[in-house]
Amino acid sequence: MASVTLRRLTKTFDAVAKPALHELSLDVRDGEFLVLLGPSGCGKTTALRCIAGLEVPTAGEILIGEREVTHLPPADRDVAMVFQNYALYPHLTARANIAFGLEVRGVAAPEIARRVRETAERLDLVELLDRMPGQLSGGQRQRVALGRAIVRAPLVFLFDEPLSNLDATLRTALRAELLGLHRTLGATIVYVTQDQVEAMTMGQRIAVLHEGRLRQLGTPAQVYQRPADVFVARFIGSPGMNVLPGHGRGMGEGGGVVDCGTLSVPVALEHYEGEIHLGVRPEHVTLCGADQGMGNAAVVVIEPLGAETLVHLSAGGLPLVARLPGLVELRAGDSVGVKLDRRHLHLFDVAGERLA
Numbered sequence: 001m002a003s004v005t006l007r008r009l010t011k012t013f014d015a016v017a018k019p020a021l022h023e024l025s026l027d028v029r030d031g032e033f034l035v036l037l038g039p040s041g042c043g044k045t046t047a048l049r050c051i052a053g054l055e056v057p058t059a060g061e062i063l064i065g066e067r068e069v070t071h072l073p074p075a076d077r078d079v080a081m082v083f084q085n086y087a088l089y090p091h092l093t094a095r096a097n098i099a100f101g102l103e104v105r106g107v108a109a110p111e112i113a114r115r116v117r118e119t120a121e122r123l124d125l126v127e128l129l130d131r132m133p134g135q136l137s138g139g140q141r142q143r144v145a146l147g148r149a150i151v152r153a154p155l156v157f158l159f160d161e162p163l164s165n166l167d168a169t170l171r172t173a174l175r176a177e178l179l180g181l182h183r184t185l186g187a188t189i190v191y192v193t194q195d196q197v198e199a200m201t202m203g204q205r206i207a208v209l210h211e212g213r214l215r216q217l218g219t220p221a222q223v224y225q226r227p228a229d230v231f232v233a234r235f236i237g238s239p240g241m242n243v244l245p246g247h248g249r250g251m252g253e254g255g256g257v258v259d260c261g262t263l264s265v266p267v268a269l270e271h272y273e274g275e276i277h278l279g280v281r282p283e284h285v286t287l288c289g290a291d292q293g294m295g296n297a298a299v300v301v302i303e304p305l306g307a308e309t310l311v312h313l314s315a316g317g318l319p320l321v322a323r324l325p326g327l328v329e330l331r332a333g334d335s336v337g338v339k340l341d342r343r344h345l346h347l348f349d350v351a352g353e354r355l356a
Contacts, residue, residue, distance in 0.1 A: 035203030261316025
């Protein structure tokens with residue numbers, strides 16, 4: 001396997017004024033499972049296609065291991081890419097699809113047969129090798145596409161939203177298979193998705209992109225528990241973090257207070273005055289009797305989900321979501337007191353950058 005290094009990678013398309021990628025620098029460690037996460041149009045697939053050689057960057061460098069590959073053709077990079085739409089040859093059997101890349105490279109027939117058999121066993125495809133793609137389910141076709149990549153034993157695997165066309169149950173099963181393969185192969189994997197559940201459960205580290213720029217790079221715990229800015233805070237989590245605009249009042253060594261709508265929240269930020277954003281995740285919001293918390297809020301919508309309930313509130317016109325265990329007996333229009341867990345508050349400046 002090998003590392004992947006992007007140095008100030010920029011990609012501009014002639015028809016679009018804003019760069020798809022803007023000076024993206026990133027180090028993917030040898031054997032790491034790194035996820036590129038972000039909304040549609042953030043540049044994550046463009047970055048992946050630049051690594052694969054399917055797009056030529058406008059500026060910057062790409063290294064695989066110690067070798068610069070920025071302007072090498074795809075065939076000379078020793079990477080394998082798995083696409084969202086499977087990209088199987090419809091006129092070839094599953095066996096022939098898996099073997100195709102090896103045949104093109106002139107690998108001997110006995111070696112091809114051995115590697116295809118081993119790969120099929122690993123992916124539970126042995127009984128399906130003689131079927132055509134049209135005779136396979138979506139999950140089976142995606143496993144064939146995985147097999148075509150794995151059989152080559154490339155330096156780097158690139159995955160472009162490979163599970164997005166599958167139903168939820170099958171996505172969960174294939175996520176587990178991919179993680180098992182990563183442990184078995186020790187492969188370097190760069191995985192693109194806009195599904196934060198995939199990112200949080202699969203990635204050893206997550207690179208969050210927005211508008212072609214890297215907003216945060218860290219472990220799933222780091223990006224969830226300590227988001228670098230308001231965008232990451234709101235994008236990570238389902239639902240995302242509550243971010244309330246407010247006004248900070250410094251109180252010296254005793255800390256300070258942030259007034260947000262009907263809430264007055266004690267914080268650990270000293271000597272700060274002015275506009276500020278207060279962040280808190282829904283699971284760190286609790287409800288109590290009116291006038292017993294940090295302020296009152298009105299219940300707007302209740303979403304019972306069985307094991308938990310999402311309660312949507314209005315705190316003086318500011319939307320706030322609470323994630324409560326079990327089912328709750330509340331109705332729209334009820335007035336409730338709100339408490340925020342002070343151990344899990346996040347403060348951002350008016351530009352959205354993290355303060356504390």
